[in-house]
Structure formats: structure tokens, C-alpha cells
Amino acid sequence: MIDSAATVTALEQRLLKAEDELALRNLMVRYGLAVDCADIAAALACHTNDAVYIVSSPKLGRDDCDSNDLKMEGHQAIADMLNSEMHQSLVPNCAHTVGPYTIEINGDTARATGYSRLYHRETDDFKLMRVSINEWQFVRHEKSWLISCRESRVVGESEAQTLLLNAAFSH
Amino acid sequence: MIDSAATVTALEQRLLKAEDELALRNLMVRYGLAVDCADIAAALACHTNDAVYIVSSPKLGRDDCDSNDLKMEGHQAIADMLNSEMHQSLVPNCAHTVGPYTIEINGDTARATGYSRLYHRETDDFKLMRVSINEWQFVRHEKSWLISCRESRVVGESEAQTLLLNAAFSH
């Protein structure tokens, strides 16, 4: 019986890891859905209270683009960005699509690395405003997962290359 | 022994849910593969007999675009659309790519909400004809899943915002 119980426990741990990966895939997408309909409460609910969110060149593709990083720390800072004219001017004509990405889970923390694209509808055309490399960090929270950190950098930046190198090596 | 049997049964139910999610991810993509090679039988096999499929502004990006919804009910109506000049004129130079999306499973029914993009090759360039918000409804059918309803709306429509709000809140 001991062997059998151990077998079932091992299976349960493996199953939990698969469930975790599926939950993380849904979590990353849910944030995108939330910001595209300006559901700020739903967007914040994807993050830990002290989540860090870094976006390089946040105004890329606009006339007033500058190349400084936007760094947000905590729910209020993320809410402020989502309430800003910069974000609100895109809604409802934007699509924040994430993926593909690799996911690595280590117990109660996890990391995803991959791509995202921001589209903007302009009458009957769709402009690809941004293609980014992203690194997400996650923590397990009760029975679900939350984003604790996200760094989003435009393709071509040297820091974007660093994010890619970190993920490509780790397998 | 009762505890052990209950444990295994609980594991089996959790595993089924993970398998369901993977099957649903494959199902949504298979429909895209089928329509891009005009394999109408394969496309219909992804749907229940009485599936409903709503596409807003189905001719977006074309000269004769109008903004009425196209509503199809049942296999014959979906086949008629796939056999129409509107669809056939795109093949083989089209790519119907779905994702990313969130998936929610409730027993024998499920819902996915997310994005899709339609690309059209024009000689050596690729035109992004459409970026949509989609809601898929699924039902379990024997050992697999079928699409019972899909609503596809262009980014920016007010009804697209409703689909996003429905999904962003539900977690």
C-alpha cells in the first residue's frame, strides 16, 4: 500500500504541474482581454498587490514616442497607466495579444518568456503598433496564480536579447 | 481503500479537465487549418449539426465590405459560406489564425474567448485583413468536443467589447 500511495502522490504532483501551466496560459491572456475592454478591476486581479510592470518605449508607434522605460509598481500604478490618456485613447480599437511563450514552473513560482503584439484598428485597417519580447514572473496564490513581475521590451532592444537568452538556455 | 479510490477518482476528474482544455485548443486550430485548405468536411466535423456561427462585417478589407452580420445555422449554412466566392477567392492564399484565448470548462460545456487574425498573401506581401474578438461555445460529444456556437466580431465593435467583458470578469 505504501508504494501505491506514493505512486498516486507522485501522479498528483505531476498533474498539478500540468494544471499550473494551463492556468498560467489563461492568466496571461486574461490580462490582455481585460485591458482591451478597459476592465481595470479584472486587469489588476491578475497581479499581486506589489507587482512590478516595466514597459520600454511605451509610446512606440505614436507621434510623441520617447524611449524611456515606464516602470509601474503595485496596483495603483498599473491602474493609473490603464486610466491614462495613453491607454484609453486606444480602447476599444486595440488588441493586446500575447504569445507564443515558454513556461517554466518551479513549485510555487514560475516564469514565462515570449512575444506579444499590439494591434490598433484604424477604420478598416489594422496597424501592428508593437512587437515585444516579454518575461513574466508568477507566484502561486491560494489555488491560483498571479503575475508578480512583467518586463515588456520592444524587439531589437539589447535588454530584449537578454530576456531571450535567459529563456533559451534554461531547459 | 475507500479514501484511496476517492483520491484516484478525484485525480481522474482533474486530469480529464486538463485533457479537455488541450483538446479544445486543438479543435479551434483544426477549424482554421481546414478552411485554409478548403477541406469543408473537416471544417464541418468541428461543429455540432446545429452549430451557430456569427461573423460581423464578413467582407472587411474588401471593396464590397458591408457592416451586416453573417449568421449561419447548421452544417449546410457553414458549408455554403465556405463554398462561396467570398471564401473561395481567398484560398489558398489565406491564413485563419486563432488565439490567444482563455478557456473555461464546466463539465460537458466550455467557453473560449480570444483573438483571431486573417492574413492574405498578395504576391510577396501579407495583408492583415481582419483582427477579431471571438467567443466560442463547446459541447462534449462522445469522447471529444464540438463547437456549438462561435461569434466573431471585429476589434472595435461594441459587441466585441461585450464578449471581452464577459470573459475578463469570469475567474
Place this chain on the structure above:
Amino acid sequence: MIDSAATVTALEQRLLKAEDELALRNLMVRYGLAVDCADIAAALACHTNDAVYIVSSPKLGRDDCDSNDLKMEGHQAIADMLNSEMHQSLVPNCAHTVGPYTIEINGDTARATGYSRLYHRETDDFKLMRVSINEWQFVRHEKSWLISCRESRVVGESEAQTLLLNAAFSH
């Protein structure tokens, strides 16, 4: 006890298949991450030693495009391509994004069929250089998976249609 052991063994086999599918999804993406940061060792580590990689019209979207297939066999040939001026001239301004795809697993081999897009950053704009239909073949290697063959064909090619038809029918 025999029934119980059989139940657990059956669960374990089903769980392995779900784990395999998640691993394959990560593997395909990891290759893209690796080539976008020119981490050639990581890119090769995704492939069997004798992997075959076929890319039609590899210079699509460039001035010196020709329509011949590029066929690589083995790590050295793939490394040569990644070290070539053709690839290196894109780095770090490229994003090789794969998906969506369907995955079919048969014991120790597997197949995925789906889309990929190559983006190139040009100052503050992003050019979609290529939209492809891909078929990946995989083999199980110790506790992980490797790519044994990948065929990547531009949307619109008749051979791309063949790849789609192969996948659309198989369910």
C-alpha cells in the same frame, strides 16, 4: 488491487500524454526564442542530430528572393544557416513566432501542424516578412522531446496546402 493498479497505470499514461503536449508546445517556441537571440547551441539542442529542416523561399520579402527550397540535414547544416548572413542580418530585430498549431501524439513520436510568422523591426515599424504553414515531426528522447523534421512553406504554395490537408483530416 489489480483493478486499482490498472486504473493508476491508465491514469499515468493519460497524464504523460498531456505532459507531452505541453512539452511540445514549449519546445517549438524555445527554438524561436533561440534563433531570435542567435543562441545557436540552444537552437540545435531542440533538434535530433540528424534533424531535417526544409524552408521554402527562404529569402521571401528580400530583394534577392528566389523560390528554391532550402533543405538542411543535421546540426551542422542548421548551424550554418543560423550563422549565415541571411539570418544574422535579421538579428536582433526579428521575431520568429510560431502558432497556432494542432498536436497529435502517438507514443514516442508526434506531429504538429500550424502557422508561423516572421516579423522584422524597421526603425519604429514592424514588417510581417513571412506567413508560413509548418509541419513538425518529433521524437521522444530520454525524458524530453526533440524536433526530427520541420517543413516550413509559405502560405499559398501547393505543398503548403498538402500539409494542411494532412492535418485537417487526422482526428
